[in-house]
Amino acid sequence: MRRYFGTDGVRGEAGKPPLTPEFVLRLGQAAGAYFARQGARPVVLLAKDTRESSDLLEAALAAGLMSQGVRVEHLGVLPTPGVAYLTRRLGATAGAMISASHNPYQDNGIKFFGPSGEKLPDEAEAEIEALLEEAHPTRAIGTVGDFREAERMYLDFLLAHAPDLTGLRLGLDLAHGATYRLGPKLFQRAGAEVMAFFNTPDGRNINRGCGSTHPEALARFVVELGLDLGLAFDGDGDRVQFIDRKGRLFHGDHILYLTALAFGEEGVVGTVMSNMGLEVALRERGLAFHRAPVGDRYVLERLKETGLSLGGEPSGHVIFLRHHTTGDGLLTALLTLKALKAMGGDLADWYEALPLYPQVLLGVRVSDKARVMNHPRLQEAIREAERTLAGRGRLNVRPSGTEPLIRVMVEAKEGAEEMARELAALVAALDRE
Template sequence: MERKYFGTDGVRGVAGEPPLTPEFVLRLGQAAGAYFRSQARRPVVLLGKDTRQSSDLLEAALAAGLMSQGVRVEHLGVLPTPGVAYLTRTLGATAGVMISASHNPYQDNGIKFFSATGEKLPDEAEAEIESLLSREFKTDGIGTVSDFREAERMYLDFLASKGSNLEGLKIVLDTANGATYRLAHRLFQRLGAEVFVMFNTPDGRNINQGCGSTHPEFLRQQVVEMGFDLGAAFDGDGDRVILVDRYGREFHGDHILYLNALVRREPGVVGTLMSNMGLEVKLREAGIHFYRSAVGDRYVYEKLKASSLTLGGEQSGHVIFLEHAPTGDGLLTALLTLAAMRQSGRDLAEWYEALPMYPQLLKNVRVQDKHRLMQHPELHQAVQEAERVLQGQGRVNVRPSGTEPLVRVMVEGPAELIEAVSSTLVATVERLDSLS
């Protein structure tokens, strides 16, 4: 069944505008509540959120809808997305819900459901919830609501149990004024690191604003100026991390996969269509198979399961260590990567230099209808022409964003070719969009 509201990462949009109006979210809560009632006699749903000013409103509407169908709601408060997934599984809840739009600006928000195992709700379940939206709901039992006050402590204990001794390391942390703002510095200090934390004063509107994993520029500067060993920048909901070496160079998801794959001696690694060709080549040299999935952590996870592998991720820093968690976790990724780094006896700077990257350009083009544009035959012809120009020395990937009205144009290959090829493709996308 085709889904109208659920995308690759839950229901997303601008808060207060369709579909994220209080009225719709109330109905979504009713539909989800009815679905969970069909799965469990006494359903319990854990509800977490990030620091956006709209999260409280959406949380209240969703909780009301769930309770009207007899669901018991446990509020987790502000907590990273992977924390919600972990607690859902650990506490044996029927489902978990995270209210967040991840790395997007504060105006956006979203609602993401997790199954009882802490995995993203299957497509069939999301489709079933959507089908229930057309029903006329009546109150079907009256649920209760309470605050689960042990959420932070339990999640922090879990993370600390996965980390190693960090004594002697000086780390700058950028929490993006988001969901990790209370946890990150406590976690790294607990493991012995000397910590300087910034962007940890959320006001509801400054989440991801010039900071976090999508804007690590100030972090890079601070690591160098303060003489720290490294930096870590998380995104708004805490499921991604970008590291920075002592020279201020960005140590992104491809570097993280390479370091962990070699130290952990992984038989194979899952990346995406956007993963740099340099990673594929270096892993092949090390005798490690490299698999590509579609872009999106959901598809990385599915490929890991299908290939019986445990390590995969995206350049964005959304990395999955499947033996520890079924979803990406920025804090966990940072801890495991630093543990592997120390085990190797090499610092991030040395690992950065060990993975030469192919030149890659990524441009985002805002469009009116990304799905219709992607079907246009002239765009397909332009991609084929771009690949012909690269003559087998690179890659082209043009795809719609999973969460925003954007078409992403990625060109990888020789530096002297990719700028012209990228500009031609962007111009084609803009021209075709103007005709729609």
């Protein structure tokens, strides 16, 4: 059991436990001690997003790492998948990203990547947590540097996968986050005519009313300005949502369907949140479909188990394992546009090619996720709802791995909203008890 690490690193409100400077210093010491066991002088690449707290946490983490003899190379503001790519490309011991992804600016987090460019496995995170309980006097003096080639190298990697986008009128929602510089540069170099929105970070506006979790403004801009499509990224750039020319959300399930057909995949890995319509459509085409728990690390594990190379989540967090070890919003956008060119038609055509079951997803803020999830009344309500949906829909009630929420998802051809609201109301009531 891990106390601090969740499905996507250590996450919380910056300045409050566990994300205080004191704790992050200790985390750096523990992680540094762990990395020092991997061989000679360890090197850790360190990047961040645009939150106002990222500088503070970066300094604390770097100090802890250096106290254990680690060489820290600062990458500056860079999307999370850029850290994963460069860790593997440069042969670093590890990479670290300071970000809370799609969360509001008050939150922040720390996630680590191993030398393969994959997120550390649960066992490694558990070992780092165990080291947190030990004292770590300074064992060696580490050093620090600024790796100024980081953005250029990551951009070159992305451009190597870019189709010719000449003539495409494209709207970008950069979420005031880690893609705010790189995104426009990338798509302009690929030939697109780019209109960039939400690209002026001030430390507090990341994800606020924008980005992949709030694409409504981008949808309006696409329609009003007559753009061909829009791309909405999240705060750390590991996911993307598309908007078609009619202003409709073309999300991760659509991306998986289109790219699976275009690239001749034998099957796809989704999650428990993937729409039943995607599963039905893929199986009708003779493609296998597997479900993993929510979280890209579990999608990656399932890809390896099945020998497949394409997997992802409705959120737009998609892994193209032939090209990268983690979800990458910019790479996903490029490869989806390449698939679109190969298959013909435009995004609106492919939106209509995948009929999805009506799905309602509600998030209920709670004070104690474990207590509410394990409450007998909620468990009985879930069992009753599953009996009602048997054969005609799906239900998933789960605690968020990154926020103090319980998420209720109901998917059915009819009655989904009523059932979801009833379950959400029960969760809220049980939390108040």
